[in-house]
Amino acid sequence: MSITEFLTDLLNPDLAFLPKALAIAVMSSIVCGVVGCYVVLRGMAFIGDAVAHAVFPGIAVAFVLQGSLVLGGAVAGVVTALLIAIFAQNRRIKEDSIIGVFLVGAFALGIVIISQAPGYAGSLQQFLFGSITGIPDRDLYVVGGTGLVVLGLVLALHKEFVAVCLDREMSRAMGLSVFWLDIVLYVLVTLAVVISLQTIGNILVLALLITPAAAARLLTDRLGVMMLLAPVIGGTSAVVGLYLSWSYDTPVGGTIVLVATxxxxxxxxxxPRHGLLTRRWRRPSGPEPVDVNRPAPLPGLAHPPDPSPAVR
Incomplete structure (x- = not known):
């Protein structure tokens, strides 16, 4: 299918679900790209996977009651994120163990709930792998509004999130409430995951949160640039993935994730600096000279930052 034919289908009234799917895919990709930068910097990809499973009970309840899947998943995800943050304060059990407990428990609860609904098998497949059909108009508005709220909170708390991502103990010494910042970040991850479920699906949504941010991390050492590149990569993946999916009749969620990958x-x-081939091309013949004026790498960053400020 040519791009012109795809654009014609987008404007076809009989295919009204297609532009709605594109809008939700792009909006959720942008939000996931921004929030995913904090997830990648902090090395907390597991929490994204846990949240993706934790929202399943809320989605199942919303499906049984014929309510909004986005709102149902958001409520369940936020509750689970709060529980993880609270239980993780007990340092005898590590955070990843707490996340694992709630991940499996929440997902099992969702399966039990949705199994009580008639015809649940087809619905379960839709939740797990995503679907571009049957997206109601109200979900389009919910996704747009939720995305604006998430981006607004990111803008308001950006410096605090960066401080916690780089050095939690130093953040506490500076008087920051690390516990509440953790909760807010968990909630933002939850909302980003929930608004992505309908096009990507429960299983693949973690990729939309992590992959664009990880690609952006390779392309730049500056966090501000990274947070611009990640949503661009995510949005591009959504548009190209939906086009390829529509052209070749492949699963939309899997196609979007493959494009991002x-x-x-x-x-x-x-x-430019950290690519495998680029490093080999630029490898000097002798030992690399040491620049005594170059600052040491910041905690939490894989590479030393540029001499200019890395965080805006």
Whole structure:
């Protein structure tokens, strides 16, 4: 299918679900790209996976009651995120163990709930792998409003999130409430995951949160640039993925994730400074001279930042 034919289908009134699916895919990709930057910097990809499973009971309840899947998933995800943050304060059990407990428990609860609904097998497949059909108009508005709220909170708390991502103990010494910042970040991750479920699906949504941010991390050492690149990569993956899915009749969620993964692989190979091939091309014949004026790497960052401020 040519791009012109795809654009014609987008404007076709008989295919009204297609532009709605594109809008939700792009909006959720942008939000996931921004929030995913904190997830990648902090090394908390597991919490994204846990949240993706934790929202399942809320989605199941909303499906049984014929309510909004987005709102149902958001409520369940926020409750689970709060429980994880509270239980993780007990340092005898590590945070990843707490996350694992709630991940499996919440997902099992969702399966039990949805199994009580007639015809649940087809619905379960839709929740797990995503679907571009049957997206109601109200979900379009809910996703747009939720995305604006998430981006607004990110803008308001950006400096605090960066401080906690780089050094939690120093953040506490500076008087920041690390516990409440953790809760807010968990909630933002939850909302980003929930608004992505309908097009990506429960199983693949973690990729939309992590892959664009990881690709952006390879392309730049500056956090501000990274937070601009990640949503661009995510949005591009959504548009190209939906086009390929519609053209070749492939699952939309899987196609979007494959496009994002391809972009990550390209960045891993040819990123300007940190790409595998780029480093080999630029490898000096002798030992690399040491720049005594270059600052040491910040905690939590894989590479030393540029001499200019890395965080805006």
């Amino acid at each position: 391809a972009i990550f692989l390209v960045a891993w190979l040819v990123a």
